[in-house]
Amino acid sequence: MTAIEQLERRLWSAADQLRANSKLTSTEYSMPVLGLIFLRHASNRYLDVEPEILASLPSRGGQTRPLTKDDFTRKGALYLRPEAQYDYLLSLPKGQDVAQAIIDAMRSIEADYAEMLAGVLPKDYQIFEPELLRNLLKTFNDEGLRDAGGDVLGRIYEYFLMKFAMVGAQDNGEFFTPPSLVQTIVNFIEPNHGVVLDPACGSGGMFVQTAHFLQESGTTASRAGVVFRGQEKTELTIRLAKMNLAVHGLEGKIEEGNTFYEDKHELLGKADFVMANPPFNVDEVDAEKVKKDPRLPFGLPGVNAKSKVSNGNYLWVSYFYSYLTATGRAGFVMSSQTSSAGHGEKEVRRKLVESGAVDAMVAVRSNFFYTRTVPCELWFLDKGKPAERRDQVLMLDARNVFRKVTRKVYDFSPEQEKNLTAIMWLYRGQTVRYLGLVREYLRQLEAECTLIPDALTPADACLNLLLEAVQAFLARTDEAAEQREALATAVQEWETAQTAYRLDQQALLKDLAAYAATWGHVAKPQAVAGANGQTSLFAPPAANGAADYERQNAEQQQARQAFGPLAAQCKGLSKQLDLLAKLAARAYELAEGPALNAKADPDWDTSTLKKARKALDEQRHYAAEQLQQATYFHRQATWLQTRFPEARLQDVPALVKLVSRADIEANDWSLTPGRYVGVAPAETDEDFDFEEELRDLHLELAGLNEEAGELARIIQSNFEELL
Known part of the structure; x- marks a missing residue:
């Protein structure tokens, strides 16, 4: 678990514990808590840029002019009056109305940024008991947050949004799209310029993830000329979205309106990218109000006897299509039943397929949403598809690609997101990016391997200390023959296992060094440099990056295959370490009782040995995790290379198939991936x-x-x- 993940969980646990000790519901509690995170972030950013601003302020006659709002705007920070700063609120003496002070702070920020935040920030802090509110302020004064940058606090804000969604806050959590689905949409359509529209924007997660994507590519939304536009019908959700944009330092316009009937931004044919997770299966849309809407180029999907659109899903699909420019891309979430719906919906789908804009369909298993268990599908449109692909659709069945987050919630791991994106790259002929990802896995594999010796050393030290102590006790003990024999047998088993472990460890470390010497050159980064000089796999490929694919792929295949035996050695060594820990525990317990009896052994150092035994358990887990990390990245490279051995897109049963318009027509215009990709043959699951x-x-x-x-x-x- 990373440091940021530990910080997220620690803060949530602390805040949620305070909620558990109050009478407040999650709905009442969520906005004020998010407001405090917002305030913590604004204060951090203010303090971060204030010294730079003060150093550059002009002076006249020995007098330096006061700080202004514009000074901070130019630095991408919010200006905070002294009474709106977090440290001021923390320092309020007991007896002073801290709730009113926070409310005054929020009002002062809104007054200074009326266009962006007027009426947005939460002010319902009087619902808290004074002591509880003070404890909340202290919770978000955590050492890990005081020195945190915007990215960290932005992630904390997103994490709390997600957790509130999971416990059912804010309209049953419908304001929040799971991050892994948002990330996949962003990775597939790559919103790197122009107008980015989300006409059902919820809390603004699509915009935030776009900003992360741009940062990974080495730029920012403002430098890339990206303009965010959103629409939502719920005022409370709009507040969440505006706070989310502000806490991430993003600017955008979010309008209140029902997208079924209103296009507040008037973006017909003007959006470069459309991303959305709209409400599914709405059946009360007034057909009379929308039948002449210019955003319905394929007509109404079907009207019932009450003059209502039978199902609003294809209204959304049509709207998303119509918003796009001639080269625009869209990615959105839809109910899984939409891709094969019949009657009027099938007719709209037929026209959409015939337009040539349907780019890819991705099936996602159930339990990806926090409040809904149904499966879904990700739709991707691209009006700018090249001529050779306009008659094709990529069908990707990702229902078998997932990891468990909790008992009831699944998602894609970061590597699973990348692997799915790599299939899209192959579909688009971007082989250099696919090879870059495999190379990155090999680089990470090698990097994790270099950490193995240091990870094993502490566990080895604990084992040696305990074994020497037990061996010494055995040599001097005069216990009854039966007890001594049991201890001697346990020590012998331990010694034998530890000797084998040391030999296998030495062999592994030697083989890892040999592997690095032989194959290290294959893992050297060659992808495009991103922000801060880091390798960015998601940046556009270099113009000359396509040279010698076959050679690169062959070398990468050989490097991955060469590591196969080492992966087995890593797994074997981890099992040996587990066995050693069990044998050590058994022998230690057999020795400890006699050593601590009435005739206590003066040479048995109880304190040191207890610490060593506790440390052994911790260090064993640490070593096992490090051994697993190397094999983890090997598995990711294996997953890609065994499915696409020639570094080119090919049909993979139960995963992916490239289908033609004729195939779709023959299947009743269905866009359901499972209908095309088939079933994988029965085989041993190597993964x-x-x-x-x-x-x-x-x-x-x-x-x-x-x-x-x-x-x-x-x-x-x-x-x-x-x-």
């Missing part, structure tokens, strides 16, 4: 990960325990109210 399976079982158990605890808390609370 099976035992450690991952154990992790999933642990998540299942943890989820059940958490639910049991919550039920117990509710029962106890209800019982107390009855009494």
Whole structure:
């Protein structure tokens, strides 16, 4: 777990614990908490740029002019009056109305940024008990946040948005699209210029992820000329979106309106990119109001006896298509039933396919949403498809690609997102980017391997210390023959296993060094440089990057295959370490009792050995995780290379198939990926990960325990109210 992930969880746990000790619901609690994170971020950014501004302020007659709002705007920060700064709120003496002070701080920010934030920031802090509110302020004064940059605080804000969605806050969580789906949409359509529209923008996650994508590519939204436009019908959700943009330092216009009937931004044919997760299966749209809407180039999908559109899904699809420029791209989430719906919806779908703009369809399994368990599909349109692809659609069935986040929620891991994106690259003929990703996996594999020796050393030291202590005790003990024999047997098993472990460890480290010497050149980064000089796989490929694909692919295949035996060695060494820990525990316990009896052994250093035993468990986990990291990136390269061995797109049963318009017509104009990709042949699953399976079982158990605890808390609370 990364440091930022640990910080996210620690802050959520602290804030949620405070909520558990109050009478507030998640809906009441969420906006004020997000407001405090916003304020923490604004204060951090203010303090970060203030010294630079002060150093550059002009002076006249020995007098330096006061700070102004424009000074901070130029630095991408919000100007905060002294009473709106976080440290001021923290320093308020007991007895002073801290809730009113926070409300005054929010009002002062809105007054200074009326165009962007008027009426947006939360002010309902009087709902909190004073002591609870002070504790909340302290929670977000965490050391990890005080020195955090905008990216970190932006992630914390997104994390809290997600967690509130998961516990059902804000209209059952419908304002929030899971990050892995947003990331996949952004990766596929690559919004790197012009107008980016989300006509069902929720909390603005599509815009934020676009900004992350641009940063990864080495630029920013403003430098790339990206303009954000959003529309939402719920005022509370609009507030969330505006706060989300502000906390990430982004500018955009978000209008209130029902997109079924209104185009507030008047962007027909003007959006370069459209991204959305609209509400599914709406059946109360007034057909009379929309039948002449210019955003319906394919006509109405179907009208029922009450003059209502039978299902609003194809209204959304048509709107997204019509917003695009002649070269625009769209990516959006849809109910899985939409791609094969019949009657009037099929007719709209036929016309859409015949337009040549349908680019790709991605099937996603159930449980990706926090409040809905149904499966979904990601649709991708591209009006600028080259002529050779206008008659083709990429069908990608990703229902077997997922990881478990909790017992009830799944997502794509970052590497799974990249692997799916790599298939899109191959479809677009961007082989250099595919090879860049495989090279990056090989580089990460090698980097993780260099950390293995240092990861093993602490566990080895604990084992050696414990073994020497137990061996010494065995040599001097005069315990009964039966007890001594049991201890001697345990020590012998331990010694034998540890000798084998040392030999295998030496062999692995030697083989890893040889591998790096032989194959290290294959893993050297050659992708386009991104922000801060980092390698960016998602930046546009260099013009001369297509040279010698076959040679590069062959070398990468050989490098990955050469690591196969080492991956097996890593797994084997991890199992040996687990066995050693068990043998050490058994022998230690056999020695500890006699050593601590009435005739205590003066040479048995209880304190040191207890610390070593506790440390062994921690260091064993650390070493096992490091061994697993190397094999993890090897598995990612294997997943891609075994499915696309020639670094070219090919049909893969149960995963991907490139279909023609004739194929789609023959299948009743269905755009359901599972209808085309088929079923994988029965075979041994080479990608099976035992450690991952154990992790999933642990998540299942943890989820059940958490639910049991919550039920117990509710029962106890209800019982107390009855009494």
